[in-house]
Amino acid sequence: MNWRIPLSDIDFDEDELAAVQKVIKSRWLTMGHVTKEFEESFASYIKVKHAIAVTNATAALHLACLALGLGPGDEVIVPSLTFVATANAVRYVGATPVFADIVSDSDLNISTHAISSLITPRTRAIIVVHYAGYPCDMEAILSLARQHGLFVIEDAAHAVGSELKGRSLGAWGDIGCFSFFSNKNMTTGEGGMMTTDNDELAQKLNRLRSHGMTSLTWDRHKGHAWSYDVVDLGYNYRIDEIRAAIGLVQLAKVERNNERRRSLSQTYRDAMQELAPQVDIPFQHHGGKTSAHILPILLPREKKREEFIAYMKEQGIQTSIHYPPIHTFTSFRDGGAWELPLTEDVASREVTLPLYPAMSDDEVATVVTAVRAGLNSH
């Protein structure tokens, strides 16, 4: 379908093309010095000691669970209002995801209070998701985690460039996991990054992404090593030089693009003020600096969402929903009788509107006009 206004769009130009060409001309495509440069630049941007690139954020979350030693019998508290990857990572290592409710219909992040009520002697970790790049209450969550001896993994898939109290999201917990999927604030097509300040965890994560091997093809190519040992059950979750090169160019653009996303989000908020209280826009008030990854709105409870989405589609405007809650999926249904009233309410009303750096203020106005009309359509 040819959308008049798509949900998201990439910001690629001659610089990404040139970076890819340079790698191809170098004749070295698998993980090497470009990946190292990407990791070092990312670590310096997030202000952490280590950044380790992987194939995608799902792999990052999987390795984060593995590196922290999570396994069968362990419970990991996660939100349900997130992409399924957050909970799947827990299941990959044989641990059990325990779903916590969100704060409210104006803060769609995991609730500290809900986390606290779900802690049992089997709880080992919490995975927080910074929904749309708006920060979770990290101080309260970390304090609770410390009290109970729990690990904290940040699913920062939405949150590259977000900050809380001047500290980057992804740098608060034990391990941060980022996504460079094509709709994210910076993209390599598919790609991900793990961040940590812990040297031992970094070494583990590094090995686990490449079969648990002690040396890489690149080290052997450079003559730094001629053999290797295998010390863990690892995976092939390596990124490649082509994507790392694109990542470096995208990273250089992310601050500028996030600023544009924040500005467009504010334009949306201002233009939709007159639709309140019919339409709620979550995260009106939030702490910190957001990456403004997506623009979620909540429809009135009496409005049929399918009709609204169909109306927007007729206008050539692409929308989405974030998210069908994980605890309602067939594959997760036998996990328990979850009480998540806020998650279920928000998930049934949420619609995500178009947002991308090249979007114009006029296009925002067009979307808002369609939202207004869509609310009254039957």
Ligand SMILES: Cc1ncc(COP(=O)(O)O)c(C=O)c1O
């Ligand atoms: C919150 C969240 N977690 C994890 C992921 C998984 O990321 P990836 O597609 O890079 O594996 C996504 C991607 O959409 C996401 O939005």
